[in-house]
Amino acid sequence: MINSILHGDCFEVMKSLDEESVDLIYLDPPFFTEKTHTLKNRDGSKEFSFDDTWGDSANYARFLKDRIEIMHSLLKDTGSIFVHCDKSGEHIVRAVLDSVFGSNNFQSEIIWSYKRWSNAKKGLLPAHQNIYFYSKSKNFKFNRIFKAYSETTNVDQILQKRTRNEKNKTVYAKDSFGNIQYGEKKKGVPLSDVWEIPYLNPKAKERVGYPTQKPILLLEQIIELVTDAGDLVLDPFCGSGTTCVASKLTNRNYLGIDQSESAVELSRERLKKPIKTESNLLKKGRKSYLNVDSNALNLLQGVEFNPVQRNKGIDAILVEQFEGTPVLVRIQKPNEPLADAISLLKKAMETKGSKKSILIQTEKEGLGLGLIDSIDGIEIIETLSIQIDKKLTT
Amino acid sequence: MINSILHGDCFEVMKSLDEESVDLIYLDPPFFTEKTHTLKNRDGSKEFSFDDTWGDSANYARFLKDRIEIMHSLLKDTGSIFVHCDKSGEHIVRAVLDSVFGSNNFQSEIIWSYKRWSNAKKGLLPAHQNIYFYSKSKNFKFNRIFKAYSETTNVDQILQKRTRNEKNKTVYAKDSFGNIQYGEKKKGVPLSDVWEIPYLNPKAKERVGYPTQKPILLLEQIIELVTDAGDLVLDPFCGSGTTCVASKLTNRNYLGIDQSESAVELSRERLKKPIKTESNLLKKGRKSYLNVDSNALNLLQGVEFNPVQRNKGIDAILVEQFEGTPVLVRIQKPNEPLADAISLLKKAMETKGSKKSILIQTEKEGLGLGLIDSIDGIEIIETLSIQIDKKLTT
DNA sequence: CGTCTGCTTGAATCGCACC
DNA sequence: GGGTGCGATTCAAGCAGAC
CATH class of the missing domain: 3.40.1350 (Trna Endonuclease; Chain: A, domain 1)
Known part of the structure; x- marks a missing residue:
């Protein structure tokens, strides 16, 4: 059953899975926007639609809670859940997660920020989405990821060894000849909860034409943060299958579920020959431009x-x-x-x-x-x- | 009464103010951390209902709602409210604002992001705070602020007029002689909802030693976004008075309220000679052009x-x-x-x-x-x- | 007053032309 | 012929205007 895409309502499908067997669950649940989304893929041959229409927020909360309770039981003690969230449903999702996982297992609100085309809207240009990160227990698996130091960081603080002088003040260490002493190699700044990852570019080959398609880079970072190679990643609303593709590319096992037959088919196709667009911007850095x-x-x-x-x-x-x-x-x-x-x-x-x-x-x-x-x-x-x-x- | 700091519970003080007289309300409400601890004691056996969103924190929600209702009545039809939010109270604040202002008057979730010194904690480094922006009506005052184009954008897009060809593809417009057609004046990209503003440096002169003090730059941007010179800005939990100082520096009228006698005194002192540290980072950074x-x-x-x-x-x-x-x-x-x-x-x-x-x-x-x-x-x-x-x- | 269709728009990759 | 500079291209948000 592992490394496959299953068709059906995740509520039913998940009941057939083993408890405490999953290391990471990522989900991008249908949002509470009271609208039905339809979108065509690139050549207009296929149409995807999903129903975000909920009578009132209580129905939506019920829908979510039922499913998230099962997810909780599927997770290992060391496991984590990441919930991708639209601004319209934020507070409902948070409330559900607090009640199922416990507010003490809330780890981070991750902000995925990006630049985007603008429009004539009166107001601020939306340029971020929120991802909630809860762990099943204090015991959660966590791999530290380090990023380059910010440009404003004093180079001396990275390179030089520091010590305390006779007045117990922190100073740069010098040897007896007054030469600079270099410290251990530092790995950089620990990853923060604000992630600047370019939005899936219109020209990107990675695009499969699925609405709300996420960049593989975003999923890879989540996967690498809380799982090791060989671990199991579950996406109960897998859509175009980005989570599964990212899992495959990082040597994790995966399991995707979707209610839409066409989404399941698309994901399966995609997994046969995954395409990932390397971001030039991320690789070279903003400064290179x-x-x-x-x-x-x-x-x-x-x-x-x-x-x-x-x-x-x-x-x-x-x-x-x-x-x-x-x-x-x-x-x-x-x-x-x-x-x-x-x-x-x-x-x-x-x-x-x-x-x-x-x-x-x-x-x-x-x-x-x-x-x-x-x-x-x-x-x-x-x-x-x-x-x-x-x-x-x- | 205008341009002063008042002492007392804002619930009482605000009742004495004129209705529909305020252009902007900014608040950073206190969060009852003691109540948060009782939240941890939930037994999870309870049936979920939407009211559970407030559940044990109902007192806090009540406290907030009472005050935000008065704030709503104090705002002009063209006015806006910005609520700075601790991550533990986010969903409660959102729910209260939705119910008082209406979810259709929700404008933006502003992410204030900053770089911080790392800590050794297991998990992601917290590097942002959320500010919720609601307007009183569709009619809200809004001054557009523009920022520099992305480094990856090419000039021609800024300069040239574009149309669609017979295949409905976007192309650069040419006149009948094949000459370039120029577009309208361009001022840059509209300000997004992610604001990178440096956290108040611990050594900054601006720092007056108040625990939750915010950078003046952050408040100035909020003020300039939704008010004009001469407008009235209210901060019902003014603390060290940053909002009032920023109002003064941008030629707006202000009114601050705080329950703490020492905070009121501090604010009054600060207003006598406001200090603003120009952030070097912002001055040199790419957003400053x-x-x-x-x-x-x-x-x-x-x-x-x-x-x-x-x-x-x-x-x-x-x-x-x-x-x-x-x-x-x-x-x-x-x-x-x-x-x-x-x-x-x-x-x-x-x-x-x-x-x-x-x-x-x-x-x-x-x-x-x-x-x-x-x-x-x-x-x-x-x-x-x-x-x-x-x-x-x- | 909904619904539909069209238009404007910026990010970032693609790919051509030029050394 | 390989690198690189820079112009061309694609896509979706969201308003405007049509109906």
Whole structure:
């Protein structure tokens, strides 16, 4: 029965499973949105639908509690449950979990945060979902995961050994010659309860066209957090089967259940040849996309602009346009000849069709041709510090 | 009564306030931790019903509901409420707010996330808090705040107009000659519901030693989101008075209430001279581009200077001297006539014996006497934003 | 006043063109 | 021909306008 997708209402199906046999249960239950969802897959050939309609919240609570009680009995003493939750049903889910697992076994509210396309909505752009993490007992299995130190952490604190001086203050350790002492290798910062994982991208090959499909990366992190290889992972509302795919990819055993025949079929197909999109963003880090020095942009204090990161020629575009075309901004890089800056900016102007652009000159020496402040629609403006400098030396 | 801190139980104090007079209520209600312990004693044998959500914590729910009902009546039709929430009380608070304000007036669950020093605890490092945002009606006041585009977004999407082709695919629009078509002005991405704001640094000057003190930046963002200058902000559990300080700094009226005599005193003291630590992280971080804080001295980016406090005439002195005398700097204040700035600076030059000084002009209109860039040793330099503005309009 | 359809939109990968 | 810069493309939320 292990490593398969079962069809049916998880309430019935779970009754046939062994008690205390499961290491991790992940579920993304139908939400309490009082709406029926239908969505087609990519080529429009198939339609998935599920019914989120509940007469009132008590019915929904009853539905959930019945099932979560069985899940509780299926979990090993060292097991954990992760419940993915829409904002509309949050408080109901929390109440049910508190009553079945006990509020003392609440471990974390995980925030999965991501960036997304925007819309014209009045209000804040929704950019997160909540996952509740409860353990069956104090004895739960937990693998520590470490992440890179935050950029603002002082490097010395990572590398150097620390000790206490005669006044019992923490100081960096030095040897008798005053040389820096390096400490043990540190693993990084323990994983926090806010997880920034990119939303399943529209271009991702991983997509199977199932509504609410989760990124495999998210599930992998959950699985690796509380299970070891060979453990059993159960998803009672498995949908497109992401949990099972992630389990397979991380060498765990899995069991998926879904009420929809088409979902079961999709999951089974997916498991035959799992596709996982590596996130470039996560692999390379946000910083790898940066090409603008944020200090440089501070020069534009008081100007309305949008920074531009993936372009060699320009650092920003002004919000204000010039004759209907964009105004590009380049800030001269340290030690960059002004002529180079001009030619890069000029090229960008051509491709972007800009009629007027601005070059902020940050280096004192100009073109050596006397004062030039406008070439081919490029306006050259010196930084305040150069202007001040000039006033003082002439 | 406006702009003061009142002492007492907010339940009583709020009854004396005018109905429909408040624009924003922010509260960080106390949570009864003793009651939480009794929650642990549940025997689990009880039949679940929706009322169990409140179950043993009914007293707390009652306490909250009584007060939130009054708050609802104090709010204007265009007003909003932000409730800061401990994770143990989350679902109770949500249930109360849903019942008083109506679930259709739920706007956002704001996640305040921050980095923290790690601890050795088994489990995930807690690094966020939740704030619930409800409006009194559909008609709520809302000021859009924009942030920088993601680093991975490409410029053309910001610049170019898009349409759909015959196959209903999104493509860049071209005119009949194949030229690029430009879109409307773009200000950036609307603010999302996940706010990364550094936790108050233990060493920060801002810290006044109150246990649950919040960063002023967090409160400022809330205030600016749903109120305008001159509006009234109420904090019924004001503690150390951060909400009131933030209101004062953003030119809103405020009213704070607290039951603790010492908290009231502390708040009053703090309001006399509010201290705000500008978070370095936010200043440099990627989210800061569009809403850089408007500290005037930031204009001097790249110039070596010493700031001058408590002097009517000058804001800074350059490290560089001019003919052995100090170079004074004044930054024109908002709405200050240039002539006034000049005469104040001139007076300061006399007393300090300065031969050359610098006036940074921040307002577009000059002296009305044509171009003047030097008077009696005062060099007048326009900010970059004015210089750019001129290049685009002439 | 529901229901349907269309439009705008940003993130992030894909993939082409250019050295 | 391999790397990389950057332009093109895809998808779904949610409002607007139609009916």
